[in-house]
Amino acid sequence: MSERTLFIIKPDAVSRGLIGQIIQRFESKGFTIINLKMLQFNRELATKFYNVHKEKPFFEELVSFITSGPAVAAIIEGDHAIDATRLMIGSTRSYEAQPGSVRGDFGLGISANIIHASDSLESFKYESGVVFS
Numbered sequence: 001m002s003e004r005t006l007f008i009i010k011p012d013a014v015s016r017g018l019i020g021q022i023i024q025r026f027e028s029k030g031f032t033i034i035n036l037k038m039l040q041f042n043r044e045l046a047t048k049f050y051n052v053h054k055e056k057p058f059f060e061e062l063v064s065f066i067t068s069g070p071a072v073a074a075i076i077e078g079d080h081a082i083d084a085t086r087l088m089i090g091s092t093r094s095y096e097a098q099p100g101s102v103r104g105d106f107g108l109g110i111s112a113n114i115i116h117a118s119d120s121l122e123s124f125k126y127e128s129g130v131v132f133s
């Protein structure tokens with residue numbers, strides 16, 4: 001079942017020069033890149049993007065981090081894209097993420113956790129609308 005999902009390469013990964021290595025993993029896995037862009041989140045865009053977390057205690061830290069430098073957004077397509085991508089990125093807390101996953105191989109942080117990916121079709125529709133409209 002072919003579907004689409006969105007991922008965001010976060011400012012920590014961009015500043016560390018990991019864009020190519022991360023995108024390559026998704027291409028090697030067999031996904032097609034449908035759309036790709038570099039963007040700088042401002043506070044307004046970050047608040048809209050992370051709307052679901054706005055009441056969480058870590059919201060300020062989250063917004064502060066995602067606006068701290070350029071990010072890269074991608075829409076990819078392939079079989080079971082949403083679930084497969086969530087597996088490929090690994091657990092939110094990078095220090096707990098499985099080796100072999102993007103977070104498990106490249107990071108240790110929670111806010112600075114390298115990559116975000118949509119967790120459902122509903123999230124994909126919302127998040128891709130925010131980032132690519």
Ligand code: CMP
Nearest residue numbers: 058061062092110111112113115116117
């Ligand atoms: P992400 O997949 O972008 O979705 C929400 C983000 O909130 C998450 O990755 C983390 O980077 C960030 N975050 C910061 N603090 C926490 C926390 N205590 N628990 C969960 N997520 C957190």
